[in-house]
Amino acid sequence: MTPAWAVAAALRHTRRGHSKPPGAGHLTAARPRVVPAGPRTTRCGTRAACGREFRTLADITGGLAAGGCPLSAGLTLSDSSGNLLGVTQAWQRLSDRDQGPPAQVLYEGVPGHLEAPLRGWISRTAQSSDLAERVALRLGITAGPQATWFETAKFLARSSPSNELLDIVDAILACGGPWEGQFRGGHRGELETILSEGSSVWRINDDFSGLTRRVDATSADAATEARRAASALPTAGSAAAQLTEAWNAVHRLHPDPPAAYRDAIRAVESAAHAIIEPNNRSATLGTMLGQLRDHPQLYALAIPGPDGTGSIAPLIGMMELLWRGQTSRHGAQTTTRSETFEEARMAVGLAVTLVQWFTAGAVRRVP
Numbered sequence: 001m002t003p004a005w006a007v008a009a010a011l012r013h014t015r016r017g018h019s020k021p022p023g024a025g026h027l028t029a030a031r032p033r034v035v036p037a038g039p040r041t042t043r044c045g046t047r048a049a050c051g052r053e054f055r056t057l058a059d060i061t062g063g064l065a066a067g068g069c070p071l072s073a074g075l076t077l078s079d080s081s082g083n084l085l086g087v088t089q090a091w092q093r094l095s096d097r098d099q100g101p102p103a104q105v106l107y108e109g110v111p112g113h114l115e116a117p118l119r120g121w122i123s124r125t126a127q128s129s130d131l132a133e134r135v136a137l138r139l140g141i142t143a144g145p146q147a148t149w150f151e152t153a154k155f156l157a158r159s160s161p162s163n164e165l166l167d168i169v170d171a172i173l174a175c176g177g178p179w180e181g182q183f184r185g186g187h188r189g190e191l192e193t194i195l196s197e198g199s200s201v202w203r204i205n206d207d208f209s210g211l212t213r214r215v216d217a218t219s220a221d222a223a224t225e226a227r228r229a230a231s232a233l234p235t236a237g238s239a240a241a242q243l244t245e246a247w248n249a250v251h252r253l254h255p256d257p258p259a260a261y262r263d264a265i266r267a268v269e270s271a272a273h274a275i276i277e278p279n280n281r282s283a284t285l286g287t288m289l290g291q292l293r294d295h296p297q298l299y300a301l302a303i304p305g306p307d308g309t310g311s312i313a314p315l316i317g318m319m320e321l322l323w324r325g326q327t328s329r330h331g332a333q334t335t336t337r338s339e340t341f342e343e344a345r346m347a348v349g350l351a352v353t354l355v356q357w358f359t360a361g362a363v364r365r366v367p
Helices: 004-014 057-065 094-099 112-125 129-139 149-158 162-174 184-197 217-231 239-251 257-276 285-294 313-324 341-359
Strands: 202-204 211-213 299-301 363-365
Touching: 112 149, 112 162, 112 184, 129 149, 129 162, 162 211, 184 202, 211 239, 217 239, 217 257, 217 341, 239 257, 239 341, 257 285, 257 313, 257 341, 257 363, 285 313, 299 313, 313 341
Parallel strands: none
Antiparallel strands: 202 211, 299 363
């Protein structure tokens, strides 16, 4: 297995500044792309400069909590409970450090500097008849009518188009690979090193079952706190699980915007139910909005606002934006459309804020 430090060094050397390699897909301006300047801190995913090796996210967080590694400053990780990961801080070349923070770009696809490392990782991890054949079956890939499992594994690594490499990596993880006998934790750490050092927008998800989109640490922290608050409040129902489903649906390799938007609304309904319409077993976000509009004097926000009353106008505005923005909710004589990725991502962001408000006491009933 290639040492993580060698992979990291090669990727840092081959990535020329932040220019876009031929065929690489940059993030659009609407997606998160800039992270704070500072030393990159992802080496604890595998063997780091301190010589320690971590094989699981729980190992990593345990090691960092013990103050073990000097590379851990500023790193946002998930814990063994599945809390959400954020991106780390951006690494700069020595020659660039006096020129201010870098315009950090995360790559959507497989730029030139990531292709060879990803092919190498696939080659090292697909050396199993069961794994190679399952991945090929899932993706509809054939190496030939009489190809052996070894030829299939070689085909996946060497002959697949570059735009399919992330799908292959995602499928390997979804199939449960790499197997334990293949230095499973080390291979996973090596993959995270490749993706992180190569400025990929993708990372391994929290349960190792696939790839998921990186987000800035602030957004990840907010989602984690909202989830924790909802989990700790019995009257919030399934808000925590629904918020997690919404987050996963919009951030995975192949996002599902309608599902993400739907679960975002469900999470808010669960969190708000006990405060707005506790006696209405059929309450929806729409009926709750009607209750707030008809009886605004019964509710208040924690911030008093200009008039000192804690007006719920901002709350109504956010909930109405979320409710009316769902385009695929009902059928009609006219054609409906599915929510876009950008709409779903904004809806999940709204849900994170609203769930946190309702579960942390920011919205209350007036006695």
